[in-house]
Every structure is written in C-alpha cells, then in structure tokens.
Amino acid sequence: MLWSPFDPSNIVDPYPMYERLRREDPVHRSQTGEFIVTRYSDVKTVLKSSDFRSGNRLEWLSRGIEYFKNRDEDLGNIYRAVNSFILFMNPPDHVVIRNFVVRAWDDREVESMIATVVDRQLKDLRGPFDLVRDFAQPVPAKVICEIMGIPIDEFAHLRTLGVKMVRSLDLYHSLKDLLELNSASGEFVKYFEDFIRKKPGKGLLGKLVAANEREKLLREEQMISIAIFLFIAGEETTANSIGTGLHDFISAGIYKQLRQDTNLLNTTGLEEFFRYNGPVHLVGRISKTDTAIGNTSIPANSPVTLVIASANRDEEQFSNADQIDLYRSPNNHLAFGYGTHFCMGEWLGKLQTRIAVEKFISKFPEAKVETQNIDWLKNIAVRGMTSLIVNTSE
Amino acid sequence: MSYEEVLNFIKKEIAEETKFPIEKIDGNTSFHGLGLDSLSAVLILHNIEKEYGIELNPIHFWDYPTPASFTSFIIKEYSR
Numbered sequence: 443m444l445w446s447p448f449d450p451s452n453i454v455d456p457y458p459m460y461e462r463l464r465r466e467d468p469v470h471r472s473q474t475g476e477f478i479v480t481r482y483s484d485v486k487t488v489l490k491s492s493d494f495r496s497g498n499r500l501e502w503l504s505r506g507i508e509y510f511k512n513r514d515e516d517l518g519n520i521y522r523a524v525n526s527f528i529l530f531m532n533p534p535d536h537v538v539i540r541n542f543v544v545r546a547w548d549d550r551e552v553e554s555m556i557a558t559v560v561d562r563q564l565k566d567l568r569g570p571f572d573l574v575r576d577f578a579q580p581v582p583a584k585v586i587c588e589i590m591g592i593p594i595d596e597f598a599h600l601r602t603l604g605v606k607m608v609r610s611l612d613l614y615h616s617l618k619d620l621l622e623l624n625s626a627s628g629e630f631v632k633y634f635e636d637f638i639r640k641k642p643g644k645g646l647l648g649k650l651v652a653a654n655e656r657e658k659l660l661r662e663e664q665m666i667s668i669a670i671f672l673f674i675a676g677e678e679t680t681a682n683s684i685g686t687g688l689h690d691f692i693s694a695g696i697y698k699q700l701r702q703d704t705n706l707l708n709t710t711g712l713e714e715f716f717r718y719n720g721p722v723h724l725v726g727r728i729s730k731t732d733t734a735i736g737n738t739s740i741p742a743n744s745p746v747t748l749v750i751a752s753a754n755r756d757e758e759q760f761s762n763a764d765q766i767d768l769y770r771s772p773n774n775h776l777a778f779g780y781g782t783h784f785c786m787g788e789w790l791g792k793l794q795t796r797i798a799v800e801k802f803i804s805k806f807p808e809a810k811v812e813t814q815n816i817d818w819l820k821n822i823a824v825r826g827m828t829s830l831i832v833n834t835s836e
Numbered sequence: 837m838s839y840e841e842v843l844n845f846i847k848k849e850i851a852e853e854t855k856f857p858i859e860k861i862d863g864n865t866s867f868h869g870l871g872l873d874s875l876s877a878v879l880i881l882h883n884i885e886k887e888y889g890i891e892l893n894p895i896h897f898w899d900y901p902t903p904a905s906f907t908s909f910i911i912k913e914y915s916r
Contacts, residue, residue, distance in 0.1 A: 448893045473898035474874065502874070509875045614894035617882035 445472040447613075447822045454818065456723065456825075457764070460752035469738035474614070476745040477735065482756035482776070484735050485748045489780040493733040496783060498726030498745050499611060500530035506620065517620055523627035524610050526660075526667035529675075529725075529783055536782065542659055543668065544786065546649040552589060556794055559584045560801045567805075569834030570812055574827050578685035579677075581798055586676035589790075590669070591645015592637070603630050604674045611823045613724060613747065634669040638662065646672070680791050682721035682826030684798045689830055690719050691799075692811050694766050701803050703768075707796045711768040713775065715795060716754075718766050720777030723751040724823040750776050751825075806834040837888055837915060843907040845887055849880045850903065863904035867897065890914050 444463055446452055452459045463470055463480040470478040479485055488494050503524065507517045524530065528540055563581050571577075583597040583604070592600070606626035609619055642648040647669055654660050660668070691697050700706060727746045734740055754775045755763040778785035785791065802809075812831040819826050843863055851858040854871045861870060867877065877897045885892055890910070900906040 443899055446895075446899070448895055473901060474895065475868070475898075506875055506878070509879075513879065615878065616885075616892070616894050617878050618885075619894075620878070 443473065444470055445478050453820075453822075454816070456751070456822070457755060460749055460755065463749070464752060464756060469735045469740075472747075476747055477738070477740060478747050478749060479735055480749045480752040480756075481736075482753040482759040485750065485753035485776060486780055488727055488735060488746060488748055489776070489783070491733075493730055494727035494746060495532045495730050496536075496727060497530040497532060498728050500524060500527065501728070502745075503610065506615075510617075510620070515617075515621075517624045519624045519628035519631060520610065520620070522631045522663060523607065523667060523670050526664040527610075527671045528668070528786070529671075533782075538659070539664075539668070540786065542653065542657070543650065543672070546653045547646055547786075548649075549589075549646075550789065552585070552790070553793060553797070555588055556585055556797050557801070559588070560798050564801060564805050569806070569809075570831050573688060573809075573830045573832045574681075574685045575829055577802065578688070578798070579681045581684065582677040582680035582794055585680075585790075585794060586673055589645060589676065590647045590672060591642050592647070592673075600630075600633070600673060601677060603633075604678055605819075607670065607674050608678045608821060608824050612821050613726075613823055630670045631666055634666045635662070638665055638669065675785075676787055676790065678824060678826070679721045680794050682824065683716065683791065683795050685827050685830060686719050686721065686825070687715045687795065688799060688802060688809075689811060689816075689827065690766065691715075692809055692832070696766055696768065697803070697809065699768060700799075701807050704800055704803065706768050707800055710771050710773065712792060712796055713773040714766055714768055714770050715799075716777035716792075717760070717770070717773055717775035718754070720751065720754065720775070721824050721826055722777065722779075723825050724749055725779065725783075750779070806832070808835045809833070837911070839907055839911050842884075842888070842910055843903055846880070846884065846903045846907060849883055853880065861903065863907070864902050866901045867903075867906075868901070870903075884910070888914065 444467055446459065447456060460480055463478060468481040468484060472478050479488060503520055507521050510517050526539065531539060560581055563577055567576060579601065580597065583601040584594050587594045587597045603626045606622055607630060609623050637647065638651055641651060650665065654665060691700060700711060725748050727748060729740045729742055729744045729746060731742050754777060757763050778788040809832045812833050813829065816830065817828045819828055847858050847861045850861055850870055850872065853876045878894065881892050881894060881897055896909065897906065900909040
C-alpha cells in the first residue's frame, strides 16, 4: 500500500512514504479514491491552478452533518464553527472576507509583545522540562490571545479546544472523531458568540467587530467562525513549527551552528526551518472540471490531496533535500502555500518562530533531547508532537 | 468472534445502508462497487467498533476494500 499514513512507522516519520510516492506514483489514486500529489512541481501547479477549488473538508463535513442528521446524530456545531474558515473558501467570498480581515489587521507592531511573552515563558524553565508543553504550545496561544484581544489567562482552555478543532482539517474521520469535533466546536462557538456580543473594544476581534458594524459584511455566525479560524490558525501551526523545528535542529546537531550565528534566523536558516519539517503536511483541493496533473487525467469533482511536506523534500527542486542546510538559497518552499490561499499569517508565524527560537537558544545553548520515542499527534494534515523532554546543563 | 460472524455483520450493515437484500451482497465486491461512500463507511465502521468493542482506523476500511478482505483484517488484528 503506497498511501498508508496511519502505519505506526509513517506516523513517526512519513517522509520515506512521501519519497516512494514521488518516485513510483507521483499522482497516486489512493484506496479511498482521492488523488495524492507529492512532487513539488505538481503541488505548486495545482495550488495556482484555477481548475481546482478549495473547501474539500468543508464540503465533506457538510455532507456528513446532513447524513448523520438523518440518523439522529446532530453534528451541527461543526458547521457553525467551520463555515467561514478562510482556507475553505472560494472566489468571490474568499477575496472579500480575506481582504476584510487583512484591512482590520493593520497592527504589525507585535514584536515587543511576542518578546515579552517568550521571556516570561522561559523565565522559570529549568531542565529537564517539556519543550512542547511548557514552551512551544503556550507561546503562540498567548500571542494570539494578545493579538485578538482575548484575556491571556484564557489561553489554556482555548488551546485545548484548538487541538481538537484542528481535527476538522484532517483527512479521515471516525464517528468518534466527529462527535469530539462537534463538542469542541460547540464550546468554541459559545465562547466567541459571548465574546463578540460583548463588543470587544480592543485587539483584532474588536477591530473586526467595529468594521463589521460599519460595513455590515458578515453575519454573526460568520464572524464567530472567522474568530475560531484565526485562533487555531494562529496557534496550532506555530506551536508545531517551534516544537518540531527545535527538535530537528537540536537532534541534527546543527544547534551549535545556529548558536554561533543567530543572524541565520533572520535569513536562510529560518526558511529552512519551514521547508525541512513545516507543520502543514496536507492540504486539499477539488477539481472543478476534467483536467490533468502531469500525465494523469483527473475527472471533475475529484478530491485531491497535496502533500506540501513532500514537495518541500523533492530532490528535483532542492538538492540534498533530506539535509538541513541553514544557508540554502534559493529556498522556494511551499510551507505557507502558494497563490490565492497563501497563508495570511506567514509574517506572524515567521516572526514568532524566530523570536522563540532565538531566545530559547540563548537561554539553553546546550539543550539535549531526552525523549526517546516521540509521541506524535494523531493528525496527519497538521503534524506535531505531544511532548518533548529536553535537558539542559545550565 | 469468527470470520463468518463478522462477515455477516458487515453484510447486514451494508444491506441496511444500501437497501440491497443481504443475500445479494457478494463478499468479494468492493465497497465502492456495493455503493458505499466515505460517509456510509464512517457509520458502518462505527457500528462494527461498537459491536465488537474494537477500535478501527477509518482508512483501514479502504485498505481492505471488500467485505471479505476487511473481515480477514479484523480477525487477524483482533482475534488474538
């Protein structure tokens, strides 16, 4: 079986499976019927092609909600939560809503706030500690709370929901997954409904609410869904990129190189963080018409899974792709996507990762990974570790 | 659980989903061919889990895409 993402060995390390797919069947019709696309050139072509639309998961979830409604299982909260996730949208709504958020999000002066959050988080850490739970996860959750104008002490509760919510982006669900997703969705919707109705004065949410009162663009349910989306997009991905990135760089023994030349984090080194093992492994599209990817014909309405993480290891695009090269240039990786759905928070993800890693290295120049067998999250679309014990000799 | 028992349970579930008479369901026809989609798969998988107190990964349904091969997989995995 070429596509077996849940095999225990592929949960630990999916890259050998990706490599085999690129070599043997780069546009692979999987056992579930969707096409799995693994080469850099093909992934990039589909990302910019107008023959494909977004919203694969939203369409499936919507059908699922309808299907289970007829079987007395109410999963309606899922739709309430994800209906306006910007990454599921298509023109013309996509452009309108994306621009609405971008216009409100004019405050990019967040560097000193991030530095403060990171400093506070590092202050009491002494080895051994859990790099993921005590550092990589709380930092972005607190930062996105600050940005959105949510009280910072709510971060832990919202993060727990966020982890469950990210399941909505995953490729395969059991009914148990859907029920869990539905309950997390319900809590999230309730939280932001209350929050928005209180007319928040500050932060990005305050600005969005105010802008919407003027422009009357969004219904309340859309505003709630966008708030949930911004929260999880802002914290889950960054938590995983800081955690996985530090792990890879410490284990590969190039931590020292970074320590000696921290300026690398302002330049090529940071990009390599995202190329080598960025958190977003899979994104979905659907073909709008009969079309083709490379030599493979794709009938209309076929689900297509783009393996971003595989594209970023494609030897045709990156020499020594499985090696970390802190000086790699050019480095046109696809970790933040490409085209109209290019990540809106790319600048924020990079800024946070840079500050978090810089400060971490300077406080713990001799960090060593203690965890032997890493426990990975069950998600295959957005990958991350649940825990990582590191020791330090300071 | 026995092979026959699990196979019959799966066939019964498929019959309920597709409204085909159970005796017309061939164990070697693919789930797609029998008219199941990714949603009916979620439900059938759930019912199998409940019936036998086991946990199955959604993708396994399509890794072993006929009633007969899926039954063999379940027996192999869980009858130890």
